[in-house]
Amino acid sequence: SQQGEEDPQALSIQEGENATMNCSYKTSINNLQWYRQNSGRGLVHLILIRSNEREKHSGRLRVTLDTSKKSSSLLITASRAADTASYFCATDFTGNQFYFGTGTSLTVIP
Amino acid sequence: EAGVVQSPRYKIIEKKQPVAFWCNPISGHNTLYWYRQNLGQGPELLIRYENEEAVDDSQLPKDRFSAERLKGVDSTLKIQPAELGDSAVYLCASMSGSRYNEQFFGPGTRLTVL
Numbered sequence: 001s002q003q004g005e006e007d008p009q010a011l012s013i014q015e016g017e018n019a020t021m022n023c024s025y026k027t028s029i030n031n032l033q034w035y036r037q038n039s040g041r042g043l044v045h046l047i048l049i050r051s052n053e054r055e056k057h058s059g060r061l062r063v064t065l066d067t068s069k070k071s072s073s074l075l076i077t078a079s080r081a082a083d084t085a086s087y088f089c090a091t092d093f094t095g096n097q098f099y100f101g102t103g104t105s106l107t108v109i110p
Numbered sequence: 111e112a113g114v115v116q117s118p119r120y121k122i123i124e125k126k127q128p129v130a131f132w133c134n135p136i137s138g139h140n141t142l143y144w145y146r147q148n149l150g151q152g153p154e155l156l157i158r159y160e161n162e163e164a165v166d167d168s169q170l171p172k173d174r175f176s177a178e179r180l181k182g183v184d185s186t187l188k189i190q191p192a193e194l195g196d197s198a199v200y201l202c203a204s205m206s207g208s209r210y211n212e213q214f215f216g217p218g219t220r221l222t223v224l
């Protein structure tokens with residue numbers, strides 16, 4: 001399968017703590033994206049990192065990419081209850097064709 | 111700017127019945143995707159369109175699924191006949207023609223096959 005795999009499958013933290021989730025994949029990529037999905041809703045794009053980039057920031061989000069290990073991590077700092085959602089990585093191997101992982105379910109406890 | 115529109119939002123049908131889902135992408139977006147998302151899983155690509163051309167439909171179960179994108183704008187995904195295992199959320203996404211760009215997702219259609 002070309003899908004990425006997120007780790008952990010589920011994560012529960014207290015509000016204000018940091019949340020880290022990881023994504024591993026199997027073949028070389030053009031870029032990797034992270035998406036958020038609230039319960040019963042569509043996916044929302046969070047951040048894109050290209051294969052020649054190692055780290056990107058967007059607000060409270062920090063994404064790293066290690067192409068040698070074929071892995072990426074998403075860090076959410078100072079978490080809020082509104083961050084409760086499922087988070088997916090999507091890898092682009094062939095150009096505009098995305099393969100999603102199984103997701104990490106994040107619960108932020110107020 | 112309006113987002114990706116999908117209808118219906120929910121559909122309940124008996125097995126062996128046909129069903130169709132409709133998607134209106136963001137204006138000007140050349141690329142359109144249909145995904146299926148099973149409960150607790152990530153979206154799985156069914157088909158990708160570049161304008162009106164289906165450029166990858168390798169994951170589409172062609173014995174019962176069909177899709178079209180007339181005039182390169184709206185798209186319809188059809189299942190005939192539906193099976194119990196088709197119960198899932200069907201997501202449509204669109205993207206502009208640029209590389210390294212983000213997909214915009216619709217809210218999805220939740221299909222329940224009884």
